[in-house]
Amino acid sequence: MSTETRPRRILRRGAMALAAAAAMLALFGFAAPARADDVSVIANALTTSRLYVTQDARQQTSFDENAVRSALDRQDEADIRAVVVRNDVTRQQVGPMLESVKERVGKGDTYVAITADGTKMAAISDDLDSREINQVIARSAPGSGDVQARLTAFADQAERQAEANARSSMIGGFVTVGVLVLIAAGVFGAFLVAGRRRREREAQRMAELKKGVEEDVTLLGEDIAALDLNVMDPDLDPDARRDYERAMNSYDEAKAATEKAAKPADMEKVTAALEDGRYHMTATRARLAGEPVPERRAPCFFNPQHGPSVQDVSWAPPGGTVRSVPACEMDAQAVLKGQNPDVRMVPYGDGRRPYYDAGPAYAPYAGGYYNSYGGMDLISGLFIGTWIGSMLGGGLGGGYGAGDMSGFTGDGGDIGGGWDFGSGDFGGGDFGGF
Structure with missing residues (x-):
């Protein structure tokens, strides 16, 4: 018979309970948090x-993952890999993530991401172009909010499209060989003719450009x-004396560079020298007249021959968007009064047109005048919507429309789908959690 008293038994049992609780706390209470999903984990x-x-998506959705895996495993031609992400992941995050995951995995032709609520989907593919991806996504039960249904439908549609592409490629290959044999001589001749015409056009544009630049050089020399x-x-x-000598030296440099210029890009050096020479000529004139030396500002946008600008004004080309441009006193007052500024007209074809709409040959011309005052940031803002702007910025003034994913390109191909725009984005190789 135990001689242990009741109080001692109670104390002993309490100690055992505390020890068990401590063990449980050690096992679970202080367990390290699960690692957040990133590119490495997903890959x-x-x-x-x-x-x-x-992990975040798993808390927001529930579906038969095995059924989806089986559907994906059946698709050999498209070779699909799928990632389910949380609902608030943005398009800016999805594009780089899919590209990076595909690169690290090193296999698979088509990678698709879908949100946990099944409403947004985007994909990249080696087999399908962006148009085909968008069509496949559009046919994969959009609006159903069912992740399983959308991924299964996507897998089936992507496989059919990939198989069709493979058949077309095979047939097209045989046809192409025969056609190439028949038209090789014709294509070669067409290339010769096109090349000759292109060289003639380039020579004409260069001659027009050189004539326009020579006008600028001559005017500076006269001034x-x-x-x-x-x-x-x-x-x-x-x-x-110092400003005058600097103006003369810049004029001589511009004149020599014009004579040596063989291609439009060479004109950037010319107009850079012209900008420097015109400023110092203007400064010399001010000193001789006992007036304040003008501030070193970007040349007048409307006509760089007018010299340094004195203020910025809001202006838009016909049918274009309003932007702030530097202007000389005369042109600034004209714009503020609703009148037309004195725009620099340059030789073009049988006539003249504004230099900013005289074709790509004038892009280096503009660059020489404005590069030192903000580089491409300034130039892209000044010339948005003009011919020069389209050459410098690849379509400045345009942009992605809602649902347009064609801008995401990379080693994995085009990305398609109507993923929403969002403010989030990733820098470097750190893609955060998904």
Whole structure:
């Protein structure tokens, strides 16, 4: 018979309970948090499985994952890998994530991402172009909010399209060989003719450009000569002498560069020298007149021959968007009064047109005048919507419309789908959690 008293038994049992609680706390209470999903985690999972559901997405959805994996495993031609992500992931996040995951996995032709609520889907593919991807996504039960239904339908549609592409490619290959044999001589001749015409057009545009630049150079020389300055005059203001000599040197540099110019890109050096020479000529004139030396600002946008601008004004080309441009005093007042500024007209074909709408040959011309005042950021803003702007920025003034995913390209192909725009984005290789 135990001699242990009741109080001692109670204390002993309490101690045992505390010890058990401590053990449970050690096992679970202080367990390290699960690692957040990132590119490495997702890529590692997709090396052994065609479907991965991120941790955050798993808390927002529930579906038969095995059924989806079976549907994906059946599609050999499209070779699909799928990722289910949380609902608030943005398009800016999905594009780089899919590209990076595909690169790390090193296999699979088509990668698709879908939100946990099944409403948004985007994909990249080596087999399907962006148009075909968009069509496949559009046919994969959009609006159903059913992840399983959408992924299964996507897999079936993508496989059919990939098989059709493979058949077309095979048939097209045989046909192409025969056609190429028949038309090789014709194509070669067409290339010769097209090449000759292209060279003729380029030569004409270069001649027009050179004529326009020579006008700028000549005008600067005339303006400098009009100062009629005797640099040997001992009473001449040293600062005026320095600015005058700088203007002359820049003029000589521009003239020499024009004579050597063989292609439009060479004109950037010319107009950079013209901008420098015109500013120092203007500064010389101000010093001789006893006036304040003008601020070194970007040349007048409407006509760089007018010299440094004095203020920025809001202006838009016909049918274009309003932007802020630097203007000389005369043009600034004209714009503010609702009148037309004095735009620099350059040779083009049988006539003249504004330099910013005279074709791609004038892009280096504009660059030389404005590069030192903000580079491409300034130039793209000034020339948005003009011919020069389209050459410099690949279509400045345009943009992605809602649902347009064709801008996501990379080693994995085009990305398609109507993923929403969002403010989130990733920098470097850190893609955060999905």
